[in-house]
Amino acid sequence: MKLEDIRREYLQGGLDETMLDATPVAQFEKWLQQAIDAQIPDPTAMVVATVDEQGQPSQRIVLLKHVDEQGFVFFTNTGSRKAQELAQNNKISLHFPWHMFERQVIVYGEAKxxxxxxxxxxxxxxxxxxQLAAWASSQSRPVSSRQALMEKFAQMKSKFAKGEIPLPDFWGGYCVEPTKVEFWQGGAHRLHDRFMYRRQPGGSWRVERLNP
Structure with missing residues (x-):
């Protein structure tokens, strides 16, 4: 089969203004809980997109660890590529692809x-x-072999065999403060439902429907 011939209809249901919560975080939490209740694999997995100094985007999958009205939280090695890129440009995008429900959520904001x-x-x-893996891995940097990585892991395991494992000074986290959040629900004939929340001066949110 040719790739251009692969398609299907999205028929699980629509989305309209009456279904939306007043804030994007409340709406997100509702959809996230439905994904968790449905036992979707890795419901907190999100694609994190950053941009380097040359304007080259890069993406990777990271797990969401907390969400509230302040924003979306994740943790990482501060020597990683994403952390280095965020140090130069803290603009960021998060993408949650919940295919089982024919849904997507895209968060635009700044990582603090x-x-x-x-x-x-x-x-x-x-x-x-x-914890040991965090100490063993110089994230995003070249490593000669998997054996070398496992040897470093074994070294860390021996080093911290007794007592609590301390927080590495190269390990941190971010809260993504959203400025825009889009909710996408698949629809028949590619007439999808899309709504964009935009943060207004003073912190309120304005919602508008987008063309599919």
Missing amino acids: PLPTSRVAKYFLSRPKES
């Missing part, structure tokens, strides 16, 4: 570094193996 106290609280809540 989290205080060390909040980063430490989350880091210490992670499984021990995940």
Whole structure:
């Protein structure tokens, strides 16, 4: 089959103004809970897009770890490519693809570094193996082999065999403060329903329907 012949209809339901909450975070939380209840694999997985100094976008999948009216929270190695790009340009986009429900959510905003106290609280809540992996990996940098990576992991495991594993000074987190949030619901004949929340001066939100 040719790629251009692969298509299907989106028939699970529409979206209109009467279904929307007053704020995008409240609407997002509703959809996220439905994804969790449906046991969609990795419901908190989001595509994080950043841009480097040359204007080249890059993307990767990261797990959302918290959301509230302040924004969307994730954690990462501060030496990673995304962290380095955010240090130069903190504009960011998050994309949640919930294919099972024929839904997408796109968040546009600015990534603000989290205080060390909040980063430490989350880091210490992670499984021990995940904490060790954070110490073992120089994220986004070349490594000679997987064996070399596993040897570094073993070294960290031995080093921190006793007691609490400390927070690495190269590990941090961000809160993405949204300026725009789009909700997309698939529709028949490619007549999808799209609504964009735009933050207004003073912090209120304006919602408008977009053409599919």
